[in-house]
Amino acid sequence: MWRRKSPTEMEFNTIRVMIRIYCQQHHEPENELCADCSDLLNYAADRLDKCPFGEKKPTCENCTIHCYQPFRREQARKVMRFAGPRMMWRHPILTIIHLIKVRNEKRNTL
Numbered sequence: 001m002w003r004r005k006s007p008t009e010m011e012f013n014t015i016r017v018m019i020r021i022y023c024q025q026h027h028e029p030e031n032e033l034c035a036d037c038s039d040l041l042n043y044a045a046d047r048l049d050k051c052p053f054g055e056k057k058p059t060c061e062n063c064t065i066h067c068y069q070p071f072r073r074e075q076a077r078k079v080m081r082f083a084g085p086r087m088m089w090r091h092p093i094l095t096i097i098h099l100i101k102v103r104n105e106k107r108n109t110l
Contacts, residue, residue: 006055
């Protein structure tokens with residue numbers, strides 16, 4: 001049976017897909033993520049688990065707390081810049097849900 005995912009699960013799923021797209025194009029692993037990308041995914045999962053906003057967490061773009069270390073933030077930014085435009089072709093529904101969430105968050109802050 002289908003169930004609605006929590007915002008944190010959706011956020012993790014989005015970053016997981018983006019890291020996989022990036023890793024496949026840049027590091028060409030067999031089936032798994034390379035060590036660097038796997039470390040970044042584990043770090044992102046840890047940050048999401050410890051997020052003080054919990055289930056009301058905004059997208060990272062609209063978050064008031066930047067919890068990533070500078071090195072990890074730059075890694076995530078690089079992954080998102082590469083994978084973001086490719087998401088629409090590989091995962092259109094996930095992309096549309098993410099874009100709607102970002103738009104609604106921006107609208108609520110105005």
